Amino acid sequence: MTTSDVAWPRPAGPLELRLPTRELVEQVLVWRNRPEVTRWLLRTEVEPEAFTKTWLDGIDDPLDHSAIAVLDGEVVGTGSLWITDAMGQTHGDPAEYVRAEAGIGYGVAPHHAGRGFATEIARALIDLAVDELGAHRVTAGCYADNIASWKVMERLGMRREQHGVRDSWHAELGWIDGYTYAILADEWRERRVAERTAAN
Numbered sequence: 032m033t034t035s036d037v038a039w040p041r042p043a044g045p046l047e048l049r050l051p052t053r054e055l056v057e058q059v060l061v062w063r064n065r066p067e068v069t070r071w072l073l074r075t076e077v078e079p080e081a082f083t084k085t086w087l088d089g090i091d092d093p094l095d096h097s098a099i100a101v102l103d104g105e106v107v108g109t110g111s112l113w114i115t116d117a118m119g120q121t122h123g124d125p126a127e128y129v130r131a132e133a134g135i136g137y138g139v140a141p142h143h144a145g146r147g148f149a150t151e152i153a154r155a156l157i158d159l160a161v162d163e164l165g166a167h168r169v170t171a172g173c174y175a176d177n178i179a180s181w182k183v184m185e186r187l188g189m190r191r192e193q194h195g196v197r198d199s200w201h202a203e204l205g206w207i208d209g210y211t212y213a214i215l216a217d218e219w220r221e222r223r224v225a226e227r228t229a230a231n
């Protein structure tokens with residue numbers, strides 16, 4: 032699948048995920064460099080022009096499906112989705128594991144935190160990865176101290192597959208623990224069916 036095969040905008044609960052535009056990225060930049068946002072990010076403070084270019088360049092990258100979350104015309108968050116190869120042996124059919132894994136990330140404007148928006152963004156990204164991009168697995172990582180981030184993953188049924196002891200470097204705290212979460216496409220589909228059944 033190429034970038035152009037994915038239809039945008041797409042819903043994420045009450046939010047709408049849109050492809051980036053210079054204007055939307057400008058709105059992200061209003062809060063992106065605030066300390067409460069950068070505290071647990073790997074890419075901490077960003078340079079506005081380079082950040083904007085990265086977002087806009089991503090539109091034509093078939094492995095990048097990142098989007099900006101909007102509510103009633105206001106930018107409230109971001110969602111990143113990138114496709115990678117899974118681990119696989121060199122003989123046999125590489126099509127099985129090439130582009131078979133998706134990674135996701137999310138960020139929410141501080142004044143909109145705690146409203147479930149990151150959960151909605153992540154849910155929509157996993158749906159996209161599983162239903163349209165053919166991902167076999169979706170993964171996400173965070174610092175273990177980023178409780179709000181891993182709560183989002185657990186709320187969505189992702190499994191903590193790695194607790195890396197002091198595997199992650201933090202500029203102020205030094206070596207600290209990191210978590211990796213994952214969910215299989217099959218597990219995600221089963222979970223969705225169970226949720227829909229429970230809702231009826």
Ligand SMILES: CC(C)(COP(=O)(O)OP(=O)(O)OC[C@H]1O[C@@H](n2cnc3c(N)ncnc32)[C@H](O)[C@@H]1OP(=O)(O)O)[C@@H](O)C(=O)NCCC(=O)NCCS
Pocket residue numbers: 067068069071072136137138139140143144145146147148149150151172173174177178179180182183186
């Ligand atoms: C992490 C982040 C995306 C969460 O966004 P959000 O929209 O507030 O998330 P949600 O409302 O969907 O869920 C957050 C969960 O964490 C909980 N939470 C929020 N802040 C918390 C804190 N400081 N300590 C403990 N739990 C916290 C919420 O109560 C909620 O838990 P629940 O499912 O038990 O109700 C947001 O805080 C953010 O953008 N942080 C900065 C960027 C970042 O760290 N991104 C993730 C990189 S891995």
